[in-house]
Amino acid sequence: MIAALIGKEIKENVFSKKSLWIYFAVTLLFSGLALSFVSVKELSLLAQVEVNMTFMKVVLGISILVTIIIGSNMYAGERERETLESLLLSPLSKAQITFGKLVGLLLFWFIISLLSLPYFFALSMGTDIFVKALVFLYLICFPLVIGFAALSLGFSTILSSTKSSTLLSFILFLVTAIPMFLSTAMKKSGFAHIVDTVSPLSRSMLTLKDYFVNRLGFAVLMVDLLPVIIFLILSIALLLFANNKITLKGGE
Amino acid sequence: MIQTKDLTMEYPNGFTAVNQLSLQVNEGDIYGFLGPNGAGKTTTIRMLDGLLKPTAGEVLIQGKSVIRNEREIRKMIGVLPESHGYYNWMTGAEYLLFFAQLYGVSKSKQKERVEEVLRLVGMTSKANIPIGQYSRGMRQRIGIAKTIIHEPLLIFLDEPTLGLDPQGQRDIQMILHDLNKKHGVTIFITSHLLKEISEICNRVAIVKEGNLIEEDYLESLLNKYGSLKVDTTVPITLEEVFFYLTNQEDKEMNL
Amino acid sequence: MKKVWITFAFLFSFQMMTQTGGVTFAQDTIDIKILSPDVVENYPGLEATVQAEITNLSNIELKNAMAYITMADIGKHMTVNLEDYGADVPILLDTLQPGQSVKVELPIRFVYTSKYKLYVTVSSDDDQQIHSSESIPVHILGNTKINPIFVQIVSIAMPIILLLLLFFVKRRKKQ
Numbered sequence: 001m002i003a004a005l006i007g008k009e010i011k012e013n014v015f016s017k018k019s020l021w022i023y024f025a026v027t028l029l030f031s032g033l034a035l036s037f038v039s040v041k042e043l044s045l046l047a048q049v050e051v052n053m054t055f056m057k058v059v060l061g062i063s064i065l066v067t068i069i070i071g072s073n074m075y076a077g078e079r080e081r082e083t084l085e086s087l088l089l090s091p092l093s094k095a096q097i098t099f100g101k102l103v104g105l106l107l108f109w110f111i112i113s114l115l116s117l118p119y120f121f122a123l124s125m126g127t128d129i130f131v132k133a134l135v136f137l138y139l140i141c142f143p144l145v146i147g148f149a150a151l152s153l154g155f156s157t158i159l160s161s162t163k164s165s166t167l168l169s170f171i172l173f174l175v176t177a178i179p180m181f182l183s184t185a186m187k188k189s190g191f192a193h194i195v196d197t198v199s200p201l202s203r204s205m206l207t208l209k210d211y212f213v214n215r216l217g218f219a220v221l222m223v224d225l226l227p228v229i230i231f232l233i234l235s236i237a238l239l240l241f242a243n244n245k246i247t248l249k250g251g252e
Numbered sequence: 253m254i255q256t257k258d259l260t261m262e263y264p265n266g267f268t269a270v271n272q273l274s275l276q277v278n279e280g281d282i283y284g285f286l287g288p289n290g291a292g293k294t295t296t297i298r299m300l301d302g303l304l305k306p307t308a309g310e311v312l313i314q315g316k317s318v319i320r321n322e323r324e325i326r327k328m329i330g331v332l333p334e335s336h337g338y339y340n341w342m343t344g345a346e347y348l349l350f351f352a353q354l355y356g357v358s359k360s361k362q363k364e365r366v367e368e369v370l371r372l373v374g375m376t377s378k379a380n381i382p383i384g385q386y387s388r389g390m391r392q393r394i395g396i397a398k399t400i401i402h403e404p405l406l407i408f409l410d411e412p413t414l415g416l417d418p419q420g421q422r423d424i425q426m427i428l429h430d431l432n433k434k435h436g437v438t439i440f441i442t443s444h445l446l447k448e449i450s451e452i453c454n455r456v457a458i459v460k461e462g463n464l465i466e467e468d469y470l471e472s473l474l475n476k477y478g479s480l481k482v483d484t485t486v487p488i489t490l491e492e493v494f495f496y497l498t499n500q501e502d503k504e505m506n507l
Numbered sequence: 508m509k510k511v512w513i514t515f516a517f518l519f520s521f522q523m524m525t526q527t528g529g530v531t532f533a534q535d536t537i538d539i540k541i542l543s544p545d546v547v548e549n550y551p552g553l554e555a556t557v558q559a560e561i562t563n564l565s566n567i568e569l570k571n572a573m574a575y576i577t578m579a580d581i582g583k584h585m586t587v588n589l590e591d592y593g594a595d596v597p598i599l600l601d602t603l604q605p606g607q608s609v610k611v612e613l614p615i616r617f618v619y620t621s622k623y624k625l626y627v628t629v630s631s632d633d634d635q636q637i638h639s640s641e642s643i644p645v646h647i648l649g650n651t652k653i654n655p656i657f658v659q660i661v662s663i664a665m666p667i668i669l670l671l672l673l674f675f676v677k678r679r680k681k682q
């Protein structure tokens with residue numbers, strides 16, 4: 001029964017025409033970046049590790065961004081199309097419905113991550129970076145991705161319109177991404193410093209550096225990832241909380 | 253089939269939409285639930301199907317508490333909500349198959365069942381067109397098909413003919429009539445169209461501002477109020493009873 | 508009369524010279540020597556620690572002195588953003604007593620391929636003058652094994668594959 005829901009989510013969000021367009025746009029972006037590594041002089045002088053690290057940052061940022069946009073539409077969209085009531089009336093529990101949607105959402109992210117692999121393969125030639133990219137993408141980053149997916153889905157259940165839930169997810173993503181726009185000096189004090197130390201996104205980038213460049217061990221990576229794990233727990237807690245709050249308001 | 257006792261819904265804002273409602277729906281009934289806008293019909297249906305938890309009272313379906321046996325009850329009932337949307341990218345057949353799977357219709361029977369309900373609502377020829385291209389009447393038929401896809405014993409229909417032309421209304425009535433007579437499905441229906449209700453229902457309840465004013469067999473109801481009528485040469489209609497009952501307190505009204 | 512002028516001019520220029528001499532002297536208040544490495548010639552990604560010795564030659568204490576790496580890109584004739592090299596954090600030396608000498612270790616990671624001059628700079632609150640060590644030559648060689656043709660193929664093929672997929676789906680929907 002839950003398989004039917006997952007199947008529907010996949011058809012609607014992973015293999016629909018809309019998502020194919022998204023994939024197309026994402027590959028265009030990846031291509032632009034990859035080509036710039038081999039053509040723009042400044043970038044072509046980068047060490048290969050740096051090239052792959054920069055590419056990884058973009059892959060992670062873009063894939064999470066589109067994932068949360070899809071995620072914020074999942075419940076709110078059902079609400080707006082007035083299909084939620086029939087879904088809630090099915091023998092599936094709310095938790096099962098949410099789980100099915102989360103699986104669909106993660107699959108969407110997975111497809112985007114798959115799209116990045118040929119690029120990594122080309123950019124990491126002659127080094128061991130490709131394996132590292134796989135480990136980073138599918139093991140180290142998984143808590144981060146699940147966290148953001150759960151968060152957007154949570155917003156989508158609480159807020160009744162797709163617009164507001166997309167906006168909220170988007171803003172939260174930007175807040176966690178603030179440190180990337182700031183100079184090192186700014187990151188060393190005040191608000192930016194706090195964001196930099198707790199932001200799951202910054203921490204993932206730090207982990208990326210420690211793993212790719214500094215070649216640090218598992219223990220250090222775990223410490224780097226601690227805020228990400230906390231973020232994951234909080235996101236899932238929010239999703240569970242939101243899940244219990246799913247009700248139909250009058251007139252819906 | 254359905255039994256409620258002192259069913260009450262007080263919304264978080266303090267508004268009592270349904271007040272101590274006690275209903276009795278028997279197996280095989282087509283039960284018409286009437287009331288003016290805002291009477292609490294949709295709220296009642298949502299409590300009956302378990303989507304809303306009543307603030308007081310209890311709903312029993314086949315003697316089982318709806319809240320405590322959620323999963324079991326849901327497989328037993330079908331609901332066509334008041335404002336009901338569709339996945340426009342699916343075809344009618346895909347939509348029905350989705351719900352067949354969602355309700356756990358066994359894999360070997362799914363296809364067969366989809367074809368069966370499509371035939372029942374007269375949509376076989378349109379089954380492979382995306383729902384986005386359906387007319388309102390076609391959507392409503394697919395909605396009813398979805399409601400009965402898992403062979404429920406009892407279905408709730410919240411204004412199923414809303415916005416349909418007379419022919420469309422008639423068609424839906426025929427479908428419901430067939431369902432009830434040939435397949436033994438108990439139907440709980442709300443509608444504004446009193447003529448429609450009086451044509452297909454055998455039992456009627458009238459609510460107003462959350463309170464049950466009348467509940468009886470259609471014939472008994474007509475008999476009861478028919479005798480009050482001044483001009484007895486013309487038989488009383490449900491419409492007259494409805495207006496009489498729902499306006500009673502506001503102004504003195506004669507039949 | 509002329510002689511007087513000449514003497515004056517002479518004295519004046521002497522005065523000037525002693526003043527410039529004073530400035531030269533100020534430069535000598537801090538001595539910075541890069542102990543290691545002498546020269547860097549390697550591939551990008553190399554992590555190195557620059558060891559330097561800083562000595563306060565003056566007879567006053569220098570407060571809040573800090574030491575940091577500076578690089579000039581002599582390949583492209585540009586200054587270098589040391590943040591990219593992870594070398595933007597100075598080492599704080601607190602107070603340097605007269606005659607005191609400290610050794611510092613400054614980490615750096617060479618990322619871009621080019622030729623550089625690398626030197627260590629020290630500044631302190633009490634001194635307007637900035638002091639730098641002599642530079643060491645740094646040559647970062649290109650090592651990237653990226654095959655541009657291969658990257659180009661992937662970058663062009665991927666969007667095209669997806670575009671084809673889109674057309675395929677569109678046509679199948681129509682049928």
Ligand SMILES: Nc1ncnc2c1ncn2[C@@H]1O[C@H](COP(=O)(O)OP(=O)(O)OP(=O)(O)O)[C@@H](O)[C@H]1O
Nearest residue numbers: 249250263265267269288289290291292293294295
């Ligand atoms: N979530 C809610 N919070 C507060 N009041 C509500 C809520 N939902 C409905 N109501 C109120 O409860 C009353 C009954 O609403 P309900 O939708 O059950 O009426 P109805 O009989 O179905 O009306 P209609 O014929 O228009 O469909 C209305 O006055 C409505 O304003």
Ligand SMILES: [Mg+2]
Nearest residue numbers: 293294295334
């Ligand atoms: Mg209603």
